Amino acid sequence: MAVYTDITDEELSAFLADFDLGQALAFKGIAEGVENSNFLLETEAGRFILTVYEKRAAPEDLPYFLNLMRWLADRGFPSATPIADRAGRTLKTLRGKPAALVQFLSGLSVRRPTVAHCREAGEGLAQLHLAGEGYAGRRVNDLGQPYWAPLFSKHRKGADDLKPGLAATIDKDLAELALAWPRGLPSGVIHADYFPDNVFFRPDGKFAAAIDFYFACDDAYAYDVAVTLNAWCFEPDGSFNATAAAALLTGYQRRRPLSPAEKQALPILARGAAMRFFLTRLADWKATPAGALVKPHDPMEYERKLAVHREGLTLFGAPA
Amino acid sequence: MAVYTDITDEELSAFLADFDLGQALAFKGIAEGVENSNFLLETEAGRFILTVYEKRAAPEDLPYFLNLMRWLADRGFPSATPIADRAGRTLKTLRGKPAALVQFLSGLSVRRPTVAHCREAGEGLAQLHLAGEGYAGRRVNDLGQPYWAPLFSKHRKGADDLKPGLAATIDKDLAELALAWPRGLPSGVIHADYFPDNVFFRPDGKFAAAIDFYFACDDAYAYDVAVTLNAWCFEPDGSFNATAAAALLTGYQRRRPLSPAEKQALPILARGAAMRFFLTRLADWKATPAGALVKPHDPMEYERKLAVHREGLTLFGAPA
Structure with missing residues (x-):
């Protein structure tokens, strides 16, 4: 914030x-x-969010994100539509920074x-995956599996500072993930950061909208489901809520049934998704100055989720 | 922020x-x-600001502020009306903190x-002074002239750190202000923090509203005018804009003409008002951790205004 x-x-x-x-x-x-500066703007024409893009969003990626938001909105998915100026541009400049x-x-x-x-969140995610079909933009998932080992190599000491011996455990996880990582699953546009704070509900509890598409990319749909399971289905005490997970998957499959291969891959995808958030939180943890009002997310929350996934999840009856 | x-x-x-x-x-x-946490809240009944009061606002002062805001709004002054709950209470509790x-x-x-x-701002301030007449609440200005010397005694070293020799200059200022401070001027409810970020304008440039009454107190109206002159009529290079000041005073006097005693007192009141903001900024300067996203206001901005006032302002023709 x-x-x-x-x-x-x-x-x-x-x-x-x-x-x-x-x-x-x-x-x-x-x-x-x-990641960005956001402003609520009311004009004579209505209400808008003005976003000024700061450090993390790469300027060359912004057309991908903005065009995707328009594509999704045009297909009836409830995401914020970018507003074009009189010349048809949605990507603008403010104070020398990109803005929309x-x-x-x-x-x-x-x-x-x-x-x-x-x-509801599961159903909304499937809607998003279906609405993204046919989108012509392409963006590699630069926080995907091939990028984890190089990222971790820069933060091994930080891991051991958090918990002695953790770096060796992560090394082993990374090797196992590289060997077992599934290939060839159905892929397309994924949100990649579909956390509770990026999903809006109506007062009656129905899915209302998804926001913050600034990690969206091309990857396996089931990987997006795995990120979402991690973000929505753990209790504050670190335990995995299987009832919540079953509901999320039921909601998702109302719109987009998972293939047998996708179902089988979910436990390893969820382990990888926990690794991805552990690693970026680890990298952000040390980079944040003491006393800063923006509190970085605790990497250990995802280290605990990783530990749960090391044991293997049971999502569809028999253990995977 | x-x-x-x-x-x-x-x-x-x-x-x-x-x-x-x-x-x-x-x-x-x-x-x-x-000073406080603020939230924009939209409900089925309209739009509101929810404020959670943090450190600086003393809980015992909150009824004074909230009742004042209601008093002013009831008298047609454009300030935010506090919303009462079903039991008629405007001062509530959220997360164990006072909230409204x-x-x-x-x-x-x-x-x-x-x-x-x-x-426009000057005219709005006069409206505020007139609307506050008859308000039964009382609050001493605990950042008024009698409090400056005790406050400075705790931050003498900080002043010399900012500029060697500054502490002795401030001591002399404080002694001169104590001797020359005017008494018996027309008094009542003042805003005491009527800075540009607390005043809203309409798109046509007309005065729209004043917000943030959390320094409001009883003191001389002309002191509030002096605070406002300091906040609105200095150029970024530190020079005093006499044209802006004349306009502010003209706007004010459209609604509430200043007495000869008030006019004569304005230069010394403006010097005192500069001292008040220099001192609180000096106190906040050292208290803010390095790297915090909330940047404290620079005390030296007000030290430069103090220096201008030491020379004496000419506001109404002949020097005071």
Whole structure:
């Protein structure tokens, strides 16, 4: 949660002059997303979110993300539509940084998803996968399995600082994941960061929208399901909630049934997905200055999930 | 700009259950105010700002602030109205901290006020002073003149760290201010923090609203005018913009003409007002951890304003 870039009223007026949205009526920095600066903007034409892209988002990837959001919205998926200026551009510049204006979406994220939320979130994820079919943009998953070992090599000491002996355990995990990593599963556009804070629900508990597509890429759909299981189906005490997981998978399969190969691959994909978030949190952990108001996510939460996955999950009756 | 307290969807639901505002439709932490946590809340009944009071606001002062906001709004002054729950309470508790819900106000603050903005802001301040007449609440200005010397005694070293010899200069200023400080000027409710980021304008440039009444107290109206002159009428290079100041005073006097005694007192009041903000910024400067995302205000900005006021301002023709 952060606002890294400060926008003056004059800069905002100059920005809005390129659009047919009337004048600004209200403008507030909002605490959403840790990677970019976000502002709630109300104009005579409605409500919008203005995002100024900071460090992590690579400028060359932004057209992929913005075009994807438009593609999904055009196909009826509830994601924020980017707003084009009079020249048809959605990717703009503000204070010398890339910026975009998207439609404001109503809905609330939940901190502790219920089983019912997991079912809805699963169904929403399948909708997203189906809506993404045919999207022409391509983006390699640069946080996918081939990238984990090189990333870890830079942070081995950090792992041992967190827990003596952890680096050797992770080395072994990485070797096992490399050997067992499934290939050839159905693939396409995945969200890759479908966490509870990126999913909105309506007051009646129904899926309302997904936001924050800035990790979206091409990868196996079942890997996205695995990321989602990790993010939604663990209890605060670290135990895996099999009922929530079953509901999430039921919800998903209402829209997109999983193939036998996908079902069989889920436990190893979930172990890999836990590795991916452990590694990026480990890298961010040391990089955050003491006293900073943005608290980095605890890598040990994902180390505990990794430990659960080392034992092997049972998702569809018999152990995989 | 900060959100210090994290509110879960469950805490929000429990909070809203005391009100007749329907269910939450959207909820976002906003980067407004450095002292408290603020959230934009949309419910079936409209839009609101939820404030959770953190460290600086003394809990015993909150009824004064909330009742004042209601008093002003009831008298037609555009400030956010606190919303009462079914039991008639505006001061609530959330996560064990005091909290209140107020109406959302449209309008934009300006970074670099024009002369026209200064005129409008001055008129808005006079409206505020008039609307506050008759308010029964009382609050001593605990950042007023009698408190400056004791506050400075704790931060003398910090002043010399900023600029060698500064502590002795401030001592002399404090002695001169104590001798010359005017007494018996017309007094009542003042805002005491009427800075550009606490004032909203409409798209046509007209005064729209004032926010953030959490320094409001009883003191001389002309002191509030002096705080406002310091906040609105200095150029980024440190020079005093006499045209902006004249416009601010003209706008103010459209609604509330200043007495000869108030006019004569303005230069010394402005010097004192510069001292007050220099001292609190000096105190906050050392207290902020390095790397914190909330950047403290630079005390030296107000040290430069103090230096301008030491020479004496000319506001109404002949030097005071």
